[in-house]
Structure formats: C-alpha cells, structure tokens
Amino acid sequence: MSGEWDSLATGLWRDLERPDVWWQVGMLAFCLLLAALLDRTLRARPAAGMHHSVGKGGVRRLIFPMTALVLVLIGRALLRGHFPVTLLSVAVPLLLSLAAIRIVFYVLRISFSAARWLGAFERMFAFCAWSLVALHVLGLLPQLVGLLEEISFPVGRQQLNLWLVAQGVVTVVVALLAALWLGSLVEGRLGRVEGLDRNLREVLSRLARALLLLLAVLISLPLVGIDLTTLSVFGGALGVGLGFGLQKIAASYVSGFIILLDRSIRIGNVISVGSDRGQVTRITTRYTVLKGLGGVEAIVPNELLVSSVVGNESYTDRQVRVGLPVQVSYGTNLEQALAILEGIARAQPRVLADPAPQAVVLAFADSGISLELGFWIRDPEAGTGGLRSAINLSIWRAFKEVGIAFPFPQREVRLLQG
The missing domain is CATH 3.30.70.100 (Alpha-Beta Plaits)
Incomplete structure (x- = not known):
C-alpha cells in the first residue's frame, strides 16, 4: 500500500510538469461544478418518498461528495488511455474522506442536536483529516511522523514525544465523543422511564455522563502507550487548585448533587434564601435559578442553598x-x-x-x-x-x-x- 501511494505521488509530480495536465484539471473542475449544481438543485427540492428526517438529512449531506466521486471515476475512465489521470486518482481518496467526515458528523449532530461547538469542530476536523490524507498521498506523512517523534520530553518517569501526544489527543477526543453519545442515549432512556422524579432523572444522567467521560479518558490513554501514573503530577496540581482557588466552585458542584439527590428543592417550588425570593425554574449542578414576581431571575449558588436556611413555601404542602x-x-x-x-x-x-x-x-x-x-x-x-x-x-x-x-x-x- 505504501508503494502504491509513493507511485501515485511520484506520478502526480510528473503529471504536473506536463502541458496536458490541464485536461485533468478541467475534468476535475467540471466534475466538482456539476456535483455542486446537482447538490444545490436537490437541496432546494423536497426529497420524494423520503419521510424520515434522519435519512433525508444523511442523504443530502452525501449528495456532493458521492456525486463528485462518481463523476471523477467516470472522467478518469474516459481520459485513461489518452492522458495521464494521476490527479483524478488523487481526488478519489479526498472525496471519500469528505463523504466519511460528513456522515460521521451528521451522526454526531443527531446525537448532540443542542451542541453549538460541532460546527467549528467539524471544520477543524475536516481540515486535519484532509491534511493527513494529502500528506499520505504525497508521501510526506512518514517524514512528518519521524519529525514529531524526534521532539521528545520527559513527564515523570516516562519519555513522551509529540507524535505520541497527538495520537493521545485524537484517541481521547474520539473516546469522549463516544462517551457523550452513550450519555445522550442513557439520558434519552431515562427520560422515557415513567414515574421517575425529574430531579433524580437529572442527577442520574449527569452521573452517567461523568462516569462515561472518566472511563473514556482512563481507557483511551493507555491504548496509545501513555502511562496514567504520569498524570499524577497534574492531578496533584489540580487538587491544590481545587483546594484553594476553586473551593467555592467545587462546593457548589457537590451541593448541586446533594440537592438533586435529596430533592429538598424541586422545579416549581417557591423558596426564599436571604433577600431573594422566587419560583425555582432550573436546577443545575452549580447553581439554581429563582424567578421573582417582577421577572428578575436570581442565580443562586448551590452552596448557599445547602449551608443556609431556605424557606420553601411548597416543600410538603403548597398551602x-x-x-x-x-x-x-x-x-x-x-x-x-x-x-x-x-x-x-x-x-x-x-x-x-x-x-x-x-x-x-x-x-x-x-x-x-x-x-x-x-x-x-x-x-x-x-x-x-x-x-x-x-x-x-x-x-x-x-x-x-x-x-x-x-x-x-x-x-x-x-x-x-x-
């Protein structure tokens, strides 16, 4: 496989020096333009016979890359025997990678419909994936990997290099996305359980997501050869930071789990704490939102609700x-x-x-x-x-x-x- 990519890269450089390379450039531009026009036309029309929104969205995201791929393959077959087709052969894996990226992120958008970070992350991921494919096609990826492996630094008793860190970052990101996806499935399953209290459902979903994220990190790092004991230094520093600078925030998070578990304060309760009085409209792991009669919403840290006296006008009886x-x-x-x-x-x-x-x-x-x-x-x-x-x-x-x-x-x- 490596020899095939090397010959493809060598043939591309050789074709770029030939004057008839413009036939490949023209054919590639024609295929991309025709695929873009077809994609725009089909997106403007409702998909006939496709009533499921999930399938419809997935097909529409694949219109451009798959149409362009088919047209490039047809164009390569037409030009082969008359002109070199190395440029069109290079475009095939790039279009395949684009289709794979689009379908993967379409699944992520379904799983995390409210996440605003997916748009920027998709563009960054697409750029990195295309760069790796291009480097692999051009035969420059082994040299880049060797350069990253030469830049090493000690962390505790283990010697790390940039390539190992990059592999760890990619593995952790993939594992975290899988954990978030599983967490959303658990949250959806808990939402369909009848008779389960809303606060208990919230705390169970948050605990499940936190445990899945922790397991994702603990499993993904050893897979790339990073010893977890090397993170003890960072863990100690994080503990010191939590003990001094983040004491109030950590206390609020712990208090939030206590409130969600003991259900002493629920959504809809009318409570008063200090000079703030209002109806509880939202409970998170860090703060609770009180909406007063004047429409002003007070964001009260959960630590204050646990450590002070709270007047609940609708705790056991609304009278x-x-x-x-x-x-x-x-x-x-x-x-x-x-x-x-x-x-x-x-x-x-x-x-x-x-x-x-x-x-x-x-x-x-x-x-x-x-x-x-x-x-x-x-x-x-x-x-x-x-x-x-x-x-x-x-x-x-x-x-x-x-x-x-x-x-x-x-x-x-x-x-x-x-």
Whole structure:
C-alpha cells in the first residue's frame, strides 16, 4: 500500500510538469461544478418518498461528495488511455474522506442536536483529516511522523514525544465523543422511564455522563502507550487548585448533587434564601435559578442553598398562610369588625375555604386596636401583592359603610398653671 501511494505521488509530480495536465484539471473542475449544481438543485427540492428526517438529512449531506466521486471515476475512465489521470486518482481518496467526515458528523449532530461547538469542530476536523490524507498521498506523512517523534520530553518517569501526544489527543477526543453519545442515549432512556422524579432523572444522567467521560479518558490513554501514573503530577496540581482557588466552585458542584439527590428543592417550588425570593425554574449542578414576581431571575449558588436556611413555601404542602394587619379605633364594635374581615376574605376566589379565614385581636396599641386577618392560599408562586390590595380596598369600603374609623396618631397637650 505504501508503494502504491509513493507511485501515485511520484506520478502526480510528473503529471504536473506536463502541458496536458490541464485536461485533468478541467475534468476535475467540471466534475466538482456539476456535483455542486446537482447538490444545490436537490437541496432546494423536497426529497420524494423520503419521510424520515434522519435519512433525508444523511442523504443530502452525501449528495456532493458521492456525486463528485462518481463523476471523477467516470472522467478518469474516459481520459485513461489518452492522458495521464494521476490527479483524478488523487481526488478519489479526498472525496471519500469528505463523504466519511460528513456522515460521521451528521451522526454526531443527531446525537448532540443542542451542541453549538460541532460546527467549528467539524471544520477543524475536516481540515486535519484532509491534511493527513494529502500528506499520505504525497508521501510526506512518514517524514512528518519521524519529525514529531524526534521532539521528545520527559513527564515523570516516562519519555513522551509529540507524535505520541497527538495520537493521545485524537484517541481521547474520539473516546469522549463516544462517551457523550452513550450519555445522550442513557439520558434519552431515562427520560422515557415513567414515574421517575425529574430531579433524580437529572442527577442520574449527569452521573452517567461523568462516569462515561472518566472511563473514556482512563481507557483511551493507555491504548496509545501513555502511562496514567504520569498524570499524577497534574492531578496533584489540580487538587491544590481545587483546594484553594476553586473551593467555592467545587462546593457548589457537590451541593448541586446533594440537592438533586435529596430533592429538598424541586422545579416549581417557591423558596426564599436571604433577600431573594422566587419560583425555582432550573436546577443545575452549580447553581439554581429563582424567578421573582417582577421577572428578575436570581442565580443562586448551590452552596448557599445547602449551608443556609431556605424557606420553601411548597416543600410538603403548597398551602401558605397570609396575615393582613388592620387597626381600628377604640370605639369600634370588635365583633362586627371581625365578622366583616372574615366575610371579605371568604369572598376572594384565591382564599381557601378550608382552613377558613380567621380574624383575631392582636393588641391594644397607642392609637387603636390592632387586628389581624389570617387566610390561606394554595398558589404562593402567584404572589400576594394583588390579593392584599384587593382585600384592603374591600375593607376600606366596608368599614366606611358601617362607620368604623381607622385610627391615626393623636397627642394630648396640657398646659400647667404656675
């Protein structure tokens, strides 16, 4: 096989010195242009009889390279016997590699539909793969490999070189992609399990992905001859970094797994931590998102949720009691005022009938008698501002109709003689 590539590279250099090489260049340009036009035409039309989007997308990505490959093979057969065809022979493995790259990354795009890094990674991978194929065709790859093997450096007790590191990087990348693909399969399978809690599903999928990534690194590095014990130096440095600079971040990640496992905070809970209060809309391994009534989202580190007191208004029961203070003058009929307060609360649709609203006398204050109207609601995520305003407005109207006065601060001034 090596001799075949060497003869192909030698023949290419020899053909480039001949004037009739333009027949090959013209034929190659014609094949590529015709394949591009056919690809553009078929992409603009819906694929007849192809109802499955996965198969349709895979065929469309292969239209250009496979059409160009067929046309180049036909052109090479037509020119053979009349002109040299080495340039067309070189184009065949390049087009095959392009088809392989497109189909591989199409499978990756299906597996990681939300990943934004695949576009840039595909271009970089295509450039590297084409470069390797071109170097292999031209017979320069062995020289490049020998040059990389000469550049060596010690890591611990092992002597590494650039070629070994490059092989390790490629192997690790392939293993990581395979691990991510398996992780997405596990996540999809967990998503179809009925009766499994959402938080538990999230933590299981993340643990499975983390374990698969760890196994990918542990398996791929020894395959290329890199001893894992040489990474102990980097592991020690990473441990020191986690102990000092990344302490808060590591604590947040550990706290995130604790929250996801014990399910003390769930999606949809209304919680308050410090000065932040809102509904939990997202829980990750590093932070939790609280959306307040004003639309402002607070990103709270998970470490804070584990190490401090968290008020959860919907942990075991979504019923929440709301207390509304009211003050009346000392000349008020208290039984009548209490009955009016309870009737106003019962008239509100958000107020629960069981437990029933209850108005009580709290204290005899300086300017009046302090009352409190207590009632229960089942939807704390909707807030209590609008409900308080509606009840206060109804109290003001009802008290005004029966003549109950609201007290205000009063001062008595006496003038002493002599």
